[in-house]
Amino acid sequence: MKTLQKDLLKVRVFKTREDLGKDAAEHVANAINELLKTEDYINMIFAAAPSQNDFFEHIVQKDVDWTRINAFHMDEYVGLEEDAPQGFGNFLKDKIFSKVRFKTVNYINGQAKDLQEECKRYEDLLMQFPPHIVCMGIGENTHIAFNDPHVADFKDSKLVKVVDLDEACRTQQVNDGCFVKIEKVPEYALTLTVPALIKGEKIFCMVPGKTKANAVKLTLTEEIKQIYPSTILRSHKDAILFIDEDSSSLLNL
Structure with missing residues (x-):
């Protein structure tokens, strides 16, 4: 395992994605247990992705x-x-929300008749329960959540918004095996904004795999700017990026 730092962002590099996942889980569990020493409860945000x-x-x-x-x-x-298995709430229910007993599980409703009302509802929840820990990934186009480069706003006044997904983002969903072809991938989504994610006291970002190599390189080498949304992680006071041999393959380590 290797470590490095770019601006404020700590980076941990592992040989395999399994080693990455194991180490990230250890770090997150330690952070949870440390916070629970002084907090009655904590709030966590999770990413849904393979x-x-x-x-x-x-x-x-x-x-x-x-x-x-x-x-x-x-x-x-x-x-x-x-009940679509590609739904992110359903994915998280399968992977974690149904496996452990949370205080509450708060789903975003992608079937809401009034999407702006749904954004407001979820935004109110996030204001009432501001995040202590954010567990996330980075997309092939450097998106974080569904903040693709064309809609990412580092100073967004909203915490949740409706966005259109760019072709690179929708193609990734096919590459990940979530959809059989791009025509099946929805064109719109609800997403937490960049400021909503960065509000997390601690951020743990897990990014394994060869398809993420260019995104990792851009994250660590480009200027911190909205065209590369994930670069904002380098300005966070307590964030760790976990990468593996494949996703770090374009870096000079």
């Missing part, structure tokens, strides 16, 4: 009092069937 699978596999086995944690997720497609 890149998080190894982390989920290990975190649910940790000795953590989940009954003192309010769970949130960071984005959801608009218009999928309620």
